[in-house]
Amino acid sequence: MGKSSKDKRDIYYRRAKEQGWRARSAFKLLQLNEEFQLFKDIKRVVDLCAAPGSWSQVLSRELFENQNHSDAKIVAVDLQPMTPIEGVTTIQADITHPKTLQTILDIFGGEPADFVCSDGAPDVTGLHDLDEYIQAQLILSALQLTTCILKPGGSFVAKIFRGRDIDLLYSQLSYLFERVICAKPRSSRGTSLEAFIVCMGYKPRPGWNPKLELNKSTEEFFEDSNIGKSYNLEHFELPDPEERKIAKFIACGDLQDGDSDATYTLDNDSKIGALDPVQMPTAPPYKKALEMKRRGDLVRR
Known part of the structure; x- marks a missing residue:
C-alpha cells in the first residue's frame, strides 16, 4: 500500500490503514462474506x-x-515471507508441492479444511490474454490443493x-461444487477485470x-476427474452436456458505501494526511535500493 496522491484519496485504502488492515483487499473478503456467509460454521481454513496477510x-x-x-486453525501459505498474525x-512454501499439503494436514490433525481461499495474482504484464491465462493456471494450482484438503x-x-x-473455468468448477458464482465486491475497482x-x-x-505429485501439470492432475479439458474451447469435450453450467454474476457490497473507482477530496487538516503502512513489507523487491539509499550510494550525479 503506497502513498501516491490517488492512494491517499482512495476511501478503501484509507479505511484499511485506519482499521488496521494490511491491505485494502481485506474489504473484498468482508463484502464477499456479507453476501455469501462464507464464515459460518468454519474452524479450519487455508x-x-x-501475503501480505489482509485476508488472514x-x-x-x-x-x-x-x-x-x-479451537479454530488458520493456515496462511505464500512463497513470500509474512509477518506473524495472531x-x-x-x-513459506509452494502451494503445488506435496510437502505443503502434508504440512497443512499435520496442522489440522489430519482433518479436512472447511474453507479455502486465494487472493493471489501474477504480476500483470498488460497483455490481457497472457495475464488471464497465467491467472487461470494459478487458480487451477490452488484448486489442486483444494481438492486434496477440502471437506x-x-x-x-x-x-x-x-x-x-x-x-471454461466456470464449467470446470461446476463439476466440483454445487454452486459457482462470479462476484464483484464494491471495494474491487470497476475498471479492473478482477472478480x-x-x-x-x-x-x-x-x-x-x-x-x-511433483512435476505433474494441472492438465495431468485433473486428467481423470472428467471436468473437461483445460485447453482450447474448440476441443472442449464434456462427459454429459447437461452438466455444463454458466456462473451467475453478482455485485456485492452496500451500494451506499464508497466508490472504489473514485477519489475523495481531503481537506487541509493535518490529521488526515499520509498514513503510515499497517505492516511494512517483509521482503520488498526494492529492499536493496533502500539500503543503498541509507548508505548514500544513490546520489544523483
Whole structure:
C-alpha cells in the first residue's frame, strides 16, 4: 500500500490503514462474506497466496474474536515471507508441492479444511490474454490443493480475471461444487477485470482420488476427474452436456458505501494526511535500493 496522491484519496485504502488492515483487499473478503456467509460454521481454513496477510487478518478476527472459536486453525501459505498474525500459522512454501499439503494436514490433525481461499495474482504484464491465462493456471494450482484438503460441502474462493474464455473455468468448477458464482465486491475497482469466483458445496468427483505429485501439470492432475479439458474451447469435450453450467454474476457490497473507482477530496487538516503502512513489507523487491539509499550510494550525479 503506497502513498501516491490517488492512494491517499482512495476511501478503501484509507479505511484499511485506519482499521488496521494490511491491505485494502481485506474489504473484498468482508463484502464477499456479507453476501455469501462464507464464515459460518468454519474452524479450519487455508489462505493461499496470503501475503501480505489482509485476508488472514480478516479470518483471524472473525473466527477468534467474532465467533469465539478458540479451537479454530488458520493456515496462511505464500512463497513470500509474512509477518506473524495472531492465531494464524504461516508457511513459506509452494502451494503445488506435496510437502505443503502434508504440512497443512499435520496442522489440522489430519482433518479436512472447511474453507479455502486465494487472493493471489501474477504480476500483470498488460497483455490481457497472457495475464488471464497465467491467472487461470494459478487458480487451477490452488484448486489442486483444494481438492486434496477440502471437506465435502466446503467452500472455495479465488480471484479471477474475467476474459473471453472464462466460461471454461466456470464449467470446470461446476463439476466440483454445487454452486459457482462470479462476484464483484464494491471495494474491487470497476475498471479492473478482477472478480472472485465463489464456489460452495464441494462435491468430490466419483472414483477420482486427487493426489499432488511433483512435476505433474494441472492438465495431468485433473486428467481423470472428467471436468473437461483445460485447453482450447474448440476441443472442449464434456462427459454429459447437461452438466455444463454458466456462473451467475453478482455485485456485492452496500451500494451506499464508497466508490472504489473514485477519489475523495481531503481537506487541509493535518490529521488526515499520509498514513503510515499497517505492516511494512517483509521482503520488498526494492529492499536493496533502500539500503543503498541509507548508505548514500544513490546520489544523483
